[in-house]
Structures are given as structure tokens and as C-alpha cells.
Amino acid sequence: MRIGELSRRTGVSERALRYYEEQGLLRPERRPSGYRVYRDVDVAAVRRIRVLLTAGLSTAQIVEVLPCMVDDDDLLAPICPELVDELVKQRDRIGAAIDELAATRANLDTIIANERRAS
DNA sequence: CTTCTTACA
């Protein structure tokens, strides 16, 4: 199938699909015309990429992590133990980010609470 | 009509 069909079947824009390829996430063949040719398995591949992207992983991380994962029905399951380690680190980073945002929000709340009427 | 690349009021 060509990019248009893959886009329709995955709900991912053609722009994004070309970007994924640029990042090494997909390696479609090329027809002499230059058109990209995707295989059926790429539909599932794109879904996995989406899941990881939504989980906050960068495309670079996904490139390394993807080969260590397998489709367990509808979910993604990590195979390599070292991968689980990286995922845990990623989870911790998110936790840290949440804490920082909570702190900045608290600062904002304080400032808002200081509102005073103009005399 | 579909895709490709490149570039950005």
C-alpha cells in the first residue's frame, strides 16, 4: 500500500508517516516512481509507535526500544530486561516533571491569592 | 487523482 492508504488505516497524517521514516521508525520500500510502499505489518508498527509516543518517549528512544517489544494482543509488552530499566527511568522523569509543574502551580496560586483591590 | 520534496506570514 502507498502512504495515503496507510494514513487512512492508521489515522496518522502522511506528514507524520514521512517523519517517522526520517527518524528511522519505518523503512518502506520505494517504487521506481519514488512512491513509498508499505506492508500490512506497518499498520501495526505505526500503532506501536503511536503508543510509545503517547507514553512520552522520543522518536530516538522508540528506535532503540521498538525491537525489544512484542505485540501482546492489543497491548505492548517489553521483552528485554534492560528495556524495562529504561522505561522505569522514563517513568521517573515524568514523575519529576509532574512535581515541578505542581510547584510552579503552587507559586501561581500564591500570587493569585495575593490579589488586592485597587484603592 | 496521488505522491514527492522543500520550505515557512
Add this chain to the structure above:
DNA sequence: TGTAAGAA
């Protein structure tokens, strides 16, 4: 990431 432009 979207989108416009010019070419195939």
C-alpha cells in the same frame, strides 16, 4: 505538524 508550491 500543517500546508503551499512545483514537478512527476
